[in-house]
Amino acid sequence: MALLPFVDVPAQGTAQAVVVWLHGLGDSGHGFAPIVPELRLPANAGIRFIFPHAPEIPVTINGGMRMRAWYDIKTMDLTNRADEAGVRQSAIAVTALLDKLISSGVPSERIMLAGFSQGGVIALHLLPRLPYKLAGFMALSTYMACPDKLSAEQLSHNKNTPVFIAHGTQDPVVPMAAGQQAYNTYKAAGFNVSWRDYRMPHSVCAQEVDEISRFIQSRLINKAEV
Template identity: 45%
Template sequence: MAHAQELILEPANQREADACVILLHGLGADGHDFEPLVPALGLDDALAIRFVLPHAPQLPVTINGGTPMPAWYDILEMNLGRRVDVAQLRASAERVHALIDAQIEAGIDSRRIVIAGFSQGGAVAYEAALSYAQPLGGLLALSTYYATADSIAPAEANRSVPVEVHHGTADPVVPESLGREGAERAEAQGYPVTYRTYEMGHSLCPEQAGDIAKWLSDRLG
């Protein structure tokens, strides 16, 4: 099931996975970026969760002078509007849909699959999870934003998917106002949203890891 485009971490307890978290990294990183997070969560050994950590393709990124780097889509303007290449965003969301399909084909119920993403990966996670045609277990949006106001075509199957949004109050890359705006947009569309902030920049912190672990245990326990 694993190939060069994704890192797959099977349950540490040697059990066959019966749940899955697909976690998308941010701009300029790769799937290994969040590999240390998995053991740091300290999840109960009774859980049998497979973590799928995909690697973004190399793309020229306009805001970085056109330099190719791992990116889920091109960012055309670095401002509060954050104009992006919507076609690339949707293509990345479709790739996530294919990863979900593969987990379902491997025997995991779609309702036991969580989509998560950090920063640019979180924008793709919003797009992918809310538009997927089968019910999912949850959406975890970390230090991220809605990439475009109108691109997401909500799927009826996920109208009640739980959305957990985390953001740093001192984030210099993605201002906290954008994280809050994304949570409010999802809430306005009728999704059950929990919004949490932490005293940190564009990163993760130990308190947050504990909240993520509890949320995943509630969703997939």
């Protein structure tokens, strides 16, 4: 399998950690790359950001139009919205990218995985399934695929890894209840999840960016538990 292409935002100072950030449906790695300066990280943060591009595939709900997507969406019904085969295929591709970073010398506990919307689905899917511990996870304006298979497939490596789950109260694309359901499912399973919501639609807002920055710094600079 060819490695996912990505937008690479180099670290300020010597690279000591990596954030891998997955975009939403129809976007690309370029979509979230401009958020890096908005995080206002310390000048010596040493955090490299990688924004992978999802493959271009036909998306059923958009009339079969080809666009960047981590999986097909056949229906807007959240119970069946995430195409499980596509989710698993993208999870394998993202894992291959993480494996490459680790083999290049980045310790797994110096890597954070983030995702927005579809990208968040992949991040949440990998949370209980990765065979190594990461520094943290961020799941933004998203939902959970295959909740019924969590108990059978979960590993323990990231049981205590902090997970930042956030959602907009006015989200018309992914209802906040879907994000809350993901949070409640992982919390009940014993994962270290936290919940934040903001008065916003299917997007990010300034307050959320500030809290994302604090979360990243706590895990990759200060290493304090949150």
